Amino acid sequence: WQAVRGGAAGDPEAVAVRRANDERLEAVLTAAPLLLTPVTPNRPHGHEGPGDRYSTALTWAFNLSGHPAASVPAGFTGDGCPVGLQLVAARGADVSLLGMARAAENALPTVRP
Known part of the structure; x- marks a missing residue:
């Protein structure tokens, strides 16, 4: 992420990271239609901003690769914080x-804290 985000578009390290990311994702999504x-991986942050908890660990790869992704509400933690499911x-x-996101959203419980 740092190599891709902080470097120039043609930076060899950034190009290699993106190429490896794209190849791995292509292999996964060829074997299975949905991930x-x-x-x-972190708790949601408040309106004041992410602070030290900011994390793109589970989204950046798809932002860079061009794979379509959607987030649907998936419930709440024990203390009432929302949890999202990414497809x-x-x-x-x-x-x-x-269509798959709609089906997932319909299948998930609508329990509110």
């Missing part, structure tokens, strides 16, 4: 991803 992950599909599968 499910939490949106973030990621193969490139070009935007429309089917939206």
Whole structure:
């Protein structure tokens, strides 16, 4: 992430990181039509901003690769913080991803804290 975010577009380290990221994601999404992950490994931050808890660990790869991704509400922690489920599909599968996101959202409980 740092190599890609902080470097110039043609920086060899950034190009290598993106290429490896794209190849790995292509292999995963060729084997399975849908990847499910939490949106973030951290608790949500407040309106004051992310502070030290900011994390793109589970989203940056798709932002860079161009794979369509969607986030749906997936419930709450024990103390009432929201949790999101991220769905990621193969490139070009935007429309089917939206259908899968709707199905996931409909299947998840609507319990509120």
